[in-house]
Amino acid sequence: MNVGTFILDLSMSLDGFIAGSKDDKNPDSELGALDILHDWRFGGQSSTETEAYEVEKFKPMGAGIVGRRMLDLGIGPWGENPTFHMPIFVLSHETRKPITRQGGTTYTFITEGIESTLKRAKEAADGKDIMLLGGADVAQQYLKAGLLDEIHLHLVPVLLGEGIRLFENIGTEQINLEQISVIEEPGVTHLRFRVVK
Amino acid sequence: MNVGTFILDLSMSLDGFIAGSKDDKNPDSELGALDILHDWRFGGQSSTETEAYEVEKFKPMGAGIVGRRMLDLGIGPWGENPTFHMPIFVLSHETRKPITRQGGTTYTFITEGIESTLKRAKEAADGKDIMLLGGADVAQQYLKAGLLDEIHLHLVPVLLGEGIRLFENIGTEQINLEQISVIEEPGVTHLRFRVVK
Numbered sequence A, B: 001m002n003v004g005t006f007i008l009d010l011s012m013s014l015d016g017f018i019a020g021s022k023d024d025k026n027p028d029s030e031l032g033a034l035d036i037l038h039d040w041r042f043g044g045q046s047s048t049e050t051e052a053y054e055v056e057k058f059k060p061m062g063a064g065i066v067g068r069r070m071l072d073l074g075i076g077p078w079g080e081n082p083t084f085h086m087p088i089f090v091l092s093h094e095t096r097k098p099i100t101r102q103g104g105t106t107y108t109f110i111t112e113g114i115e116s117t118l119k120r121a122k123e124a125a126d127g128k129d130i131m132l133l134g135g136a137d138v139a140q141q142y143l144k145a146g147l148l149d150e151i152h153l154h155l156v157p158v159l160l161g162e163g164i165r166l167f168e169n170i171g172t173e174q175i176n177l178e179q180i181s182v183i184e185e186p187g188v189t190h191l192r193f194r195v196v197k
Helices: A027-043 A048-058 A068-078 A114-125 A136-144 B027-043 B048-058 B068-078 B114-125 B136-144
Strands: A006-013 A017-019 A061-067 A087-091 A106-110 A129-132 A150-156 A175-185 A188-195 B006-013 B017-019 B061-067 B087-091 B106-110 B129-132 B150-156 B175-185 B188-195
Touching (some): A006 A027, A027 A150, A061 A068, A068 A106, A106 A114, A114 A129, A114 A136, A129 A136, A175 B175, B006 B136, B027 B150, B061 B068, B061 B114, B061 B136, B068 B087, B068 B106, B087 B114, B114 B129, B129 B136
Parallel strands (some): A061 A087, A087 A106, B006 B150, B061 B129, B087 B106
Antiparallel strands (some): A006 A017, A150 A188, A175 A188, B006 B017
């Protein structure tokens, strides 16, 4: 069986944050930070460049994985017909009914941990690639377990000063990466790395 | 009087570290981390591409600023004839005699804080640019004070998991940046940003 590449794909500020702070008393600040990090994607819907990039990005993907908290934040912006067009597996502590969206996107909740979730996603992907959409804690777990194949970052030119850091709690063992590609676009730089195993 | 651009220029791991941890009991780990972050420069002395990049980088510079701790770490690797070829002002708590190197590089110790040091460097630069070489605490002070004009990062494809973070202690006020240029080289990506004021 062909097994696809397992790819982490996230927008990150130059100072390493992928979301606003966890301060639940001030949810606006968190959404504010998310807006800034995703303006290159959602703010530029009219940009054919950005659209083409999205389509190109999801073309080789057969399934996605996302943390429950990230799903809660993303499910609105991702809309009724998400650009995923594939099954998305949600790492969760609670059982929930699957959610079906237009265009082939489904959100299926898995409660058996990161390895089982990856196994389910690989089966669903059937040889195509699997995309890890975040959030930070899920990404850190997969990184630390050595299960990630590639890291694709959308580096946004802003310093937030606070928030949820992507690269934290990943242990102190050096993880070597190889540059795959660097693409500069207005308001964002797309960086792709291979995890050296 | 023309005033040059004040530029922070540092090598950084993808997880945001510019040096190893401050553990003085284990200096090897720190130097190890530094080696990894500077291999693209010092490891590739035979690379005409890297040499050309260095020469091009320092050409518009009239002076440099560096923290005392960074000087102590860098003064060896930078050698007897550093590529700077200009006066370097060292932010220091103690008075020390200036150190003269070949090819126009001098290290002058300033004890009156970041603004006085920048003033001295601007005078010496005489309209040319001023380069801030680090370390993290000095960079953070200049960033927070709103005195930096540009940030040039040499992003190294490695996750260190620990060390000294560049973007920390810079307050929680969002700092917007503009992408100036992105240059991909083997083993490093050079990112240049303008600080929006």
